[in-house]
Amino acid sequence: MATAPSEGVVVVGAGLAGSLAALFLRRRGDDVTLMDLRSDPRAAAAVAASAATDGGLSLLANASKRSINLALSSRGLRALRKLGLADEVLRDAVIMRGRMIHAPNGRTELQPYGTTDEEVLNSVSREAINRFLLERLSAPPEAGEGRVELCFKHKVVGLGKDGSLTVLDTADGGAPARTVRPRFIIGADGSFSVVRRELSKLCRLSLRHEYIEHGYLELSIPARPAGGRYGNGFALEPHALHIWPRHDFMLIALPNRDGSFTGTLFASWTLLEQLEDPAVGLPFFREHFADALAVMPDLAQELTANPRGALATVRCDPWHAAGRVLLIGDAAHAVVPFYGQGMNAAFEDCLALDQALDEARHNVPKAIASFYTARKPACDALADLSLQNYVEMRSKTASRLFVLKNSLDAALHRWVPSWQPSLHTAVTFSPMPYHVAKARCEWQDSLLGTAFHVSCALVGIAGVALALKTSGASARLGAHA
Amino acid sequence: MATAPSEGVVVVGAGLAGSLAALFLRRRGDDVTLMDLRSDPRAAAAVAASAATDGGLSLLANASKRSINLALSSRGLRALRKLGLADEVLRDAVIMRGRMIHAPNGRTELQPYGTTDEEVLNSVSREAINRFLLERLSAPPEAGEGRVELCFKHKVVGLGKDGSLTVLDTADGGAPARTVRPRFIIGADGSFSVVRRELSKLCRLSLRHEYIEHGYLELSIPARPAGGRYGNGFALEPHALHIWPRHDFMLIALPNRDGSFTGTLFASWTLLEQLEDPAVGLPFFREHFADALAVMPDLAQELTANPRGALATVRCDPWHAAGRVLLIGDAAHAVVPFYGQGMNAAFEDCLALDQALDEARHNVPKAIASFYTARKPACDALADLSLQNYVEMRSKTASRLFVLKNSLDAALHRWVPSWQPSLHTAVTFSPMPYHVAKARCEWQDSLLGTAFHVSCALVGIAGVALALKTSGASARLGAHA
Numbered sequence: 001m002a003t004a005p006s007e008g009v010v011v012v013g014a015g016l017a018g019s020l021a022a023l024f025l026r027r028r029g030d031d032v033t034l035m036d037l038r039s040d041p042r043a044a045a046a047v048a049a050s051a052a053t054d055g056g057l058s059l060l061a062n063a064s065k066r067s068i069n070l071a072l073s074s075r076g077l078r079a080l081r082k083l084g085l086a087d088e089v090l091r092d093a094v095i096m097r098g099r100m101i102h103a104p105n106g107r108t109e110l111q112p113y114g115t116t117d118e119e120v121l122n123s124v125s126r127e128a129i130n131r132f133l134l135e136r137l138s139a140p141p142e143a144g145e146g147r148v149e150l151c152f153k154h155k156v157v158g159l160g161k162d163g164s165l166t167v168l169d170t171a172d173g174g175a176p177a178r179t180v181r182p183r184f185i186i187g188a189d190g191s192f193s194v195v196r197r198e199l200s201k202l203c204r205l206s207l208r209h210e211y212i213e214h215g216y217l218e219l220s221i222p223a224r225p226a227g228g229r230y231g232n233g234f235a236l237e238p239h240a241l242h243i244w245p246r247h248d249f250m251l252i253a254l255p256n257r258d259g260s261f262t263g264t265l266f267a268s269w270t271l272l273e274q275l276e277d278p279a280v281g282l283p284f285f286r287e288h289f290a291d292a293l294a295v296m297p298d299l300a301q302e303l304t305a306n307p308r309g310a311l312a313t314v315r316c317d318p319w320h321a322a323g324r325v326l327l328i329g330d331a332a333h334a335v336v337p338f339y340g341q342g343m344n345a346a347f348e349d350c351l352a353l354d355q356a357l358d359e360a361r362h363n364v365p366k367a368i369a370s371f372y373t374a375r376k377p378a379c380d381a382l383a384d385l386s387l388q389n390y391v392e393m394r395s396k397t398a399s400r401l402f403v404l405k406n407s408l409d410a411a412l413h414r415w416v417p418s419w420q421p422s423l424h425t426a427v428t429f430s431p432m433p434y435h436v437a438k439a440r441c442e443w444q445d446s447l448l449g450t451a452f453h454v455s456c457a458l459v460g461i462a463g464v465a466l467a468l469k470t471s472g473a474s475a476r477l478g479a480h481a
Numbered sequence: 482m483a484t485a486p487s488e489g490v491v492v493v494g495a496g497l498a499g500s501l502a503a504l505f506l507r508r509r510g511d512d513v514t515l516m517d518l519r520s521d522p523r524a525a526a527a528v529a530a531s532a533a534t535d536g537g538l539s540l541l542a543n544a545s546k547r548s549i550n551l552a553l554s555s556r557g558l559r560a561l562r563k564l565g566l567a568d569e570v571l572r573d574a575v576i577m578r579g580r581m582i583h584a585p586n587g588r589t590e591l592q593p594y595g596t597t598d599e600e601v602l603n604s605v606s607r608e609a610i611n612r613f614l615l616e617r618l619s620a621p622p623e624a625g626e627g628r629v630e631l632c633f634k635h636k637v638v639g640l641g642k643d644g645s646l647t648v649l650d651t652a653d654g655g656a657p658a659r660t661v662r663p664r665f666i667i668g669a670d671g672s673f674s675v676v677r678r679e680l681s682k683l684c685r686l687s688l689r690h691e692y693i694e695h696g697y698l699e700l701s702i703p704a705r706p707a708g709g710r711y712g713n714g715f716a717l718e719p720h721a722l723h724i725w726p727r728h729d730f731m732l733i734a735l736p737n738r739d740g741s742f743t744g745t746l747f748a749s750w751t752l753l754e755q756l757e758d759p760a761v762g763l764p765f766f767r768e769h770f771a772d773a774l775a776v777m778p779d780l781a782q783e784l785t786a787n788p789r790g791a792l793a794t795v796r797c798d799p800w801h802a803a804g805r806v807l808l809i810g811d812a813a814h815a816v817v818p819f820y821g822q823g824m825n826a827a828f829e830d831c832l833a834l835d836q837a838l839d840e841a842r843h844n845v846p847k848a849i850a851s852f853y854t855a856r857k858p859a860c861d862a863l864a865d866l867s868l869q870n871y872v873e874m875r876s877k878t879a880s881r882l883f884v885l886k887n888s889l890d891a892a893l894h895r896w897v898p899s900w901q902p903s904l905h906t907a908v909t910f911s912p913m914p915y916h917v918a919k920a921r922c923e924w925q926d927s928l929l930g931t932a933f934h935v936s937c938a939l940v941g942i943a944g945v946a947l948a949l950k951t952s953g954a955s956a957r958l959g960a961h962a
Contacts, residue, residue: 197678204692204791211685310685 008033010165010182012156012195017329017346018188019133022148023083024354031146034137035154035167042131068218069254069262071096071121071241071340073428079347089129093122094255100240101397106291110240111403119429121241121340123254159198163324184364185325191314193331203321211312212336216266219302221295223259233259235295244289245398251289263292272308311336313383319372323365328353333379338389339427341382349375381435385427420444489514491646491663493637493676498810498827499669500614503629504564505835512627515618516635516648523612549699550735550743552577552602552722552821554909560828566617570610574603575736581721582878587772591721592884600910602722602821604735640679644805665845666806672795674812684802692793693817697747700783702776704740714740716776725770726879732770744773753789792817794864800853804846809834814860819870820908826863830856862916866908901925
């Protein structure tokens with residue numbers, strides 16, 4: 001840091017949440033210091049791009065154990081739109097109009113996400129968006145905007161009771177740690193947040209950091225020579241999120257702009273370890289994912305070499321302290337990826353914080369408090385929904401009943417517009433807070449359940465009445481016989 | 482550390498769990514390095530003792546925010562007995578034969594914990610036990626015992642994937658960090674365990690560190706001039722754990738050898754803050770704890786000056802990694818203090834680990850795995866029981882129904898010896914694993930509940946039968962009239 005930003009804002013973590021938060025703050029006129037422990041990902045990307053010819057990109061991306069593509073949906077887009085960035089991001093995305101369910105026998109079925117052009121997911125590259133946001137931050141500020149300083153290889157080593165931050169410039173070997181006291185500190189440094197750890201020394205911060213029993217493994221479906229059935233080298237239908245639901249495990253694949261897909265196998269750790277042996281892995285794929293195997297030429301090598309990633313939920317309480325330190329994104333509420341809402345919720349945080357600062361007229365402590373009150377129940381609900389949706393994706397998407405239920409909800413939505421077409425639609429395509437969407441759809445489902453039981457009872461009563469009438473008639477007939 | 486104990490055992494944390502674990506390991510013939518971030522508490526105690534004349538001791542103890550006395554019960558004693566230390570520890574304890582319940586009107590009632598001399602709690606000083614265990618570790622080893630090295634002011638800074646430990650001697654300013662690779666590393670470094678934090682970088686360690694909404698404040702009941710009603714200067718009955726249950730908050734007091742008591746007020750953080758003002762605090766005590774107020778001459782000053790402590794539960798999973806690193810005590814399973822089992826469970830860990838090492842014939846990875854399998858469900862149950870018991874202590878101990886239920890259980894225990902006299906007895910005085918005690922008493926309670934309902938039903942049926950008989954008789958009488 002060139003100067004101690006005593007009146008500025010420090011954002012820790014230059015990932016997706018931190019970069020977007022910095023853009024929102026700059027736009028408010030705040031001077032922002034965005035710092036990150038890692039080196040500039042744009043420099044790393046340049047290295048990767050030159051290595052991409054020998055498959056370096058996917059290995060590099062895997063090495064960070066973060067999924068290389070993500071599903072951007074309307075919550076994330078709303079935040080980007082506020083800054084006028086949505087169109088540019090979408091230009092690099094691949095639209096996914098629905099789930100393409102792959103049955104074990106190879107049969108496929110597209111389940112559209114919705115009926116409008118808005119109700120689609122957008123497959124985007126995590127690295128590309130991150131790079132894009134950092135580029136924007138590096139551009140000179142427009143009139144009224146604050147200045148931005150990017151500080152990579154900077155490590156947070158302490159947080160004082162007065163909200164002061166002690167930081168070490170790890171690129172400068174001999175430099176001692178420096179202490180600054182910004183007006184506002186945002187911890188956007190991910191699941192293993194150091195800001196959160198330091199915050200827990202200042203207040204009674206309850207934390208739950210919980211792994212699930214399953215992990216994931218990324219696998220590639222490379223682009224084919226241009227042309228072919230789907231055009232542009234895509235080996236599968238490009239405008240879909242492909243799912244191979246197999247109950248105990250599942251494979252998914254998201255399209256990339258270059259014609260490739262990134263496949264992700266979610267399975268128990270035991271299974272993921274067994275598959276390291278190609279003598280186990282290849283027959284396993286042949287049995288369960290024959291159509292995917294046909295488009296995965298590097299599978300044997302990837303099963304052995306690609307790192308496995310863990311899946312965890314982070315819940316903490318509170319997200320803030322001292323009226324000036326606030327956690328956002330994964331640092332506050334990391335979720336398992338099964339609703340595709342991690343990035344979207346982080347972007348929604350940035351938008352909500354901007355609105356809270358508006359409403360509080362730049363009063364940081366007030367804005368932090370109202371932001372937390374609004375976002376905490378929403379993100380708690382998202383954590384639950386994301387865990388539940390793993391079961392849904394692995395099992396229910398393959399069932400007739402699931403499709404029937406969705407059709408019924410869609411039909412009701414046409415008659416009663418306030419009826420939610422489905423929980424997935426409310427979570428993915430509405431601006432409704434996650435907990436409101438969850439409560440509403442649970443209520444709708446219980447209403448449908450009651451209606452079903454009442455209908456059954458009425459049919460039963462009608463049946464009995466008819467039977468009685470018939471037997472009465474027979475008796476009368478008998479009497480007359 | 483003088484030498485890298487490449488074949489020895491390192492215990493991190495020289496508190497109660499770590500010191501006792503080190504004694505068990507030394508007895509097995511292991512060379513043990515016991516290290517702690519803090520300075521030697523025996524040196525600190527010497528300072529405190531000299532300051533005790535002006536009330537320095539209690540302030541010093543409070544400053545560490547750890548309760549200064551604890552209730553040692555049979556699980557803890559069993560571990561101490563295995564090392565031949567129980568008698569010496571008990572010599573400094575004050576026996577508590579039951580709960581002394583103080584009603585709002587000043588009436589007191591003793592509820593005995595049990596019927597035998599074994600079924601008592603022992604009020605001991607945390608500091609005194611810790612000092613005693615460290616003294617024992619400092620004594621020269623007996624034949625067959627390993628050597629012990631005590632390393633205070635040593636900070637763990639890293640844990641390698643291979644189970645190597647990097648440690649910094651903070652007393653030696655310029656010394657670089659040193660890396661050792663012990664055969665076995667025990668993390669006994671408390672709720673905020675650094676070993677646990679480092680372990681979470683090696684494996685998928687799920688952690689829940691959760692505070693409750695209430696905190697505590699220690700208050701003193703000083704000894705009176707020798708003599709008086711209870712003798713030895715005690716201002717209250719010495720052989721009891723005093724409880725002032727007031728539903729939303731409670732006061733307890735444990736006796737000390739010197740005739741004083743240590744009082745602890747448990748209440749919501751809001752209330753604890755309000756009481757800082759003596760104009761609020763004194764009237765509050767006058768209203769709710771009049772008899773306690775009468776024996777608390779320093780209350781006004783203590784309400785303002787004494788620090789408040791937080792109460793949290795730590796659950797994590799797993800407790801071990803790499804076949805050589807293991808968490809015990811609070812580092813693995815800190816609990817809220819309402820069952821008085823924190824220290825007892827930690828001591829039971831040490832005994833269980835010793836037995837697991839016996840059974841595994843010194844095979845550390847095998848012993849660690851079987852220790853974890855046995856202890857994890859027990860300590861999970863203890864965490865739940867300790868949270869539940871706060872409600873019980875605050876509310877139920879004051880109710881007639883609670884006393885009646887305990888009497889019923891005690892009576893059943895006389896008839897059916899396998900019947901547990903009460904959950905409290907099973908947890909506090911039996912060697913039964915906590916989860917077994919919990920499940921058993923839940924089963925007993927459901928059986929009693931069923932018996933109660935069946936009895937009610939039988940009485941009802943008998944009543945109806947009698948009524949019918951009577952009316953039948955009347956009818957017959959009527960017919961004869």
